[in-house]
Amino acid sequence: MMSSVKNLELMSNTIREDLIKMLTAAGSGHPAGSLGLTDIFVALYFNILKHDHKNPNWDKRDRLILSNGHVCPVRYAAMANAGYFPKTELVTLRKLGSRLQGHPSRLDLPGLELSSASLGQGLSVAVGMALAAKLDKKDHYVFCVSSDGEHDEGSTWEAINAAHKYKLNKLINIIDRNNIQISGFTHDIWPMEPLKNKYESFGWKVIEINGHDFKQIISAVQKAKGSKDQPICIIAYIIPGKGVSFMENQFSWHGKTPKPEEAEKALLEIKEERKRLLNKR
């Protein structure tokens, strides 16, 4: 397990580079969400999750449901770097015959847990998995990564209610609170605040964090694991497009990929960041 914060930061940097290359080669896909969630995925795959890249179906693994399936490039890149499959495969994203489908396809790539893309379904599936774990007295955790935009869907709130009803204390929903969705900023499209209060009044324990701070991410999960009879929601405040200055906080980068010259600029910034990280003590 690669636990030092510096190593995690370097891994995020590597994955951001992979993402720009993958998405540019694909010519379509979702950069803002993927770059924004990079640190969360690095924390999950390289510190938090109990998993085995050689045995993706290991019975005792923690389950990780990606509900906002469109950000799958970040999961693919994290999995490749964690040894699930060769990194050379990353550039096949969205190409005919690839295992790296435009949206996650569980039957194509082992380790994905769930084929997803239709928003507002992942949390319900996670509830079902947590119920199954309870029935079978298994002690793994069920993590769900979901997006703020998905909280528009009524079904998300049905799942939130269900988790409370069944006191699913081993269910952890990490929300990508990046303030954007396709057509604009979340507060213009479908205001969802006060999100924390809503979750609390639905019976959940809520922890708010900076989604780019590894210490906060890891300690939030540690705290979550202490819950006795409440499901836990980690609201991660995230900068969409994080790490590429011209993509940051721009909803226009939700679903368009960089042109070659933009990619070059992005990769240069990522390289500079790497130098900065290496010089940091």
Next chain:
Amino acid sequence: MSAEKLDQKSTRQGYGQALLELGKENKNVVALSADLTESTCANHFAEKYPHRFFQSGVAEQNMITMATGLALEGKVPFASTFGVFLLRALDQIRISVCYNQANVKLVATHCGLATGEDGATHQSLEDVGVLRSLPNLVIIEPCDYNQALAATKAAASWKGPVYLRLHRMKSEQFTNAKEEFVIGKAQLIEKGSKITIISSGPILNEVIKACGGLKFKPEILNCPTIKPLDNKTILNSAKKTNQVIVVQDHQISGGLGSAVAELLSEKYPCKVKIIGVKDSFAESGKPEELWEKYGLSAKTIKKEILEMSIGKKKVQR
């Protein structure tokens, strides 16, 4: 890639233009979108008539039922999203829209394999099959920009629920901009003999390509209204040729081909071959690559035409 030629436009763009024009022509026209305003081309209307545009967020069920409320109060709502996500509101469409005969226009873009790289999750291949069984619902799949524009206008004038099946991909124009769209009418694209080919949507391009260079001219019908079907035109052509091929960017099950087969099996039993996706989910790829891999390209269609024409599969009458 031919799909990206500059002069080409998509059916969703035809819808967007029509909606904008309808905004001026009919004050009762309103629009809704579920966080896909630009992708469904409802953005032009939304910018020009912001007070008549309702952003429902990523909440399709609520969007469809809000549209029902608007319709029951005399508005003409156009509610748009991707085909796959519209089906999330199937119950709402069945009860609130169709059973109430509410004047809601359901608009789905990104239908068919032509959706491309987003992959199986986003390629709506079952929508016609699912929606065709609903009473009171008109189903239209225009083949190009002009026809989508005209069909949207026709849908606005029609009293009752209409489903418009639209596409992301840009494609060749072959209908005339001045042509009026009559709901329930099929169009003769090419007078011919031996085989009738019936199709709807931009896949019609592949049909026309497939018919090039043959020793005979098959009869080609464009059938944008999938429900109610133009029984008369289809029967007349089938009686002439005795053999029918239906080409659809949809699962074989439940689409235009099924509608044609239901008609012919009762009124004029003859050989019917349906070319469509064979009961599978597809994958990411370019539209042309997918049509090729899943057997919907001009090449496959031509092969089927040739086989049928030499009588290999002919039914003895």
